[in-house]
Structures are given as C-alpha cells and as structure tokens.
Amino acid sequence: MASRTVEQVEFKKALGQFPSGVAVLTANTNDEPVGMTIQSLVSLSLDPLLVMFSIANTSTSWPAMSATGNLVINVLARNQSTLGLRFASRAPNRFEGVAFTPSPSGGHPVLEGTVAWMECRIVSELPGGDHRIVLAEPIDVNCLPGREPLVYFNSGFGGFRADQVR
Ligand SMILES: Cc1cc2nc3c(=O)[nH]c(=O)nc-3n(C[C@H](O)[C@H](O)[C@H](O)COP(=O)(O)O)c2cc1C
Known part of the structure; x- marks a missing residue:
C-alpha cells in the first residue's frame, strides 16, 4: 500500500487525542529559579528507576x-491550569507570586499544591528530531494524596474521573 505524507497539522491533531498529565520542570540556576511546562513525561524503567521527557531544541x-x-518534576493538580x-x-x-519550597537535595523549587513531585538527576540527553529526549533518575519522590490531576487533551486543560478502578 502506498504511504502518504502526513502533514504536521494532522499529526498534531491526532496526538492531541492522546491525553496526558501536565508537569512543570523546575531548577534553581545561579540562585534564580527557572521553570517550564511539559506534558511529555513518561515512566521509562523500573531497574534502574528512570523517567523520560522531551524538550524542544x-x-x-x-x-x-x-x-x-x-x-524537580512537579505534577500539576486539577486547579493549577494557570500555572x-x-x-x-x-x-x-x-x-x-508562585509559592514554592526548596527540594531536599538540590534546593530546586517544589511548587505548592501539586499531586506529586520528584527530584531527579539528569542521566542523559539523546537526539529526537527537533527535540531532545531526556532520561532522568528520581532521587526523591512524593505523592500528595487526595488531589486530582490536571489533564491536557486536544489543546485544553481539564480533569480526570475514574469510571473503573482496577
Ligand atoms: C500543556 C503543555 C505541554 C507542553 N509540553 C512540552 C514538552 O513536553 N516539551 C517542551 O519542550 N515544551 C512543552 N511545552 C511548551 C513549553 O512549555 C513552552 O515552549 C515554554 O515556553 C518553554 O519555555 P522556555 O523557552 O523558557 O524553555 C508545553 C506547553 C504546554 C502548554
């Protein structure tokens, strides 16, 4: 079967149908906090513990x-779409105006009110088209139970409701 050229707009639309959580990466660099939103966070490996995410070049x-x-990877809660x-x-x-405390190991910003956060050591960066794939090892993980996560779907923010629990 002949293949066809997939346009970027179609690609974005199709991948927009795949919901994800939303996280903010934070680091304290030269005493100045930096942070950026990502949705490309994936659990990669259990032994060793590794997560991965992609960052635009x-x-x-x-x-x-x-x-x-x-x-620090800060996993946002349902009510944190503004962040x-x-x-x-x-x-x-x-x-x-953003409330945060320093992480135990590196003093990186831990945002208040998230559903979970993990402090990670960056292990490697691999090329991935116009992004780089970052592998990171969690060195501290924390869940804050009782909060709902923020979900990103079809270019919009929303919530999650479980229909079935396994
Ligand atoms: C919901 C959402 C998810 C995003 N996910 C990513 C991502 O996984 N990787 C990435 O490089 N940018 C992602 N972005 C875009 C960055 O957050 C955005 O480009 C930001 O301005 C980068 O800031 P910087 O230029 O200071 O690094 C996302 C944006 C939104 C709104």
Missing part, C-alpha cells in the same frame, strides 16, 4: 536547567 530554559544536573499556562510562556518572571 528551541527551549530557552533547558540549557540552564540541564547545567544544574538535577531538577501550566504561566510556565508555558516565555515570561521572564514566571515565578512571581
């Missing part, structure tokens, strides 16, 4: 974050 925050070697948008902007003052 055009990211302005990533070079400084990568240089620290460690960062999701704020950290997806190029605003220089993304942390203004």
